[in-house]
Amino acid sequence: MRRLILMRHAKSDWNHPGLGDHERPLNRRGTAAAKALGDWLRDNGYIPEEVLCSSAERTGQTLLGLALDGGTPVKFSRALYLAEAGDMLNVLRQATGNVVLMIGHNPGICEMAHRLVGDPPEHIRxxxxxxxxTLVVDFDTDWPDVTTGDVTAFVIPRELKDGSA
Structure with a gap:
């Protein structure tokens, strides 16, 4: 079994007009949301063995806020920055861990989530x-052969204690 934790970065800060999109950091709500998401991952046993993360500042700060075990291998990839679903899937197919956390951006991450699940969660968001x-989806195949899987969980920060987003 393979498990993907597919996470969109937390809320970013638009109050830095001199920064390019790639350098935009999280805002206070985003920092709180990342912490709440990290607590949720740990509380539910969704611990990644590998992280694939966009190279953008806000995705890196989201990952930092999750406070994962420092021994988890992380690959920051420019290929995941504003990537389309097909490009994200190509990156995922190179994964080596059984449980992979992928952090990216819309609209590609939303498209990826919809592509990977046959039966979407009954959640308005x-x-x-x-x-x-954050979507948790399980697959009965190895990463190179991934098509669709089974949804285990879907959550948004607003549903978590101290995670208003």
Missing amino acids: FEDYPTGA
């Missing part, structure tokens, strides 16, 4: 995949 949205 799954359609637009807001900041911090």
Whole structure:
């Protein structure tokens, strides 16, 4: 079995007009949301063995806020920055861990989530995949052969204690 934790970065800060999109950091709500998502991952036993993360500042700060075990291998990839679903899937197919956390951006991450699940979760926010949205999906195949899997969980930060986004 393979498990993917597909996470959109937490809420970013638009109050830095001199920064390019790639350098935009999280805002206070985003920092709180990342912490809440990390607590949720640990509380539910969703511990990644590998992290594939966009190279953008806000995705890196989201990952840092999750406070995962420092021994988890992390690959920051420019290929995941504003990537389309097909490009994200190509990166995922190179994964080596059984449980992979992928952190990216909309609209590609939303498209990826919809592509990977045959039976979507009954959650009103799954359609637009807001900041911090996190899908956990299980597959009965190896990463190179992944097509569709079974949803285990879907959450948005607003549903978590201290995770308003």
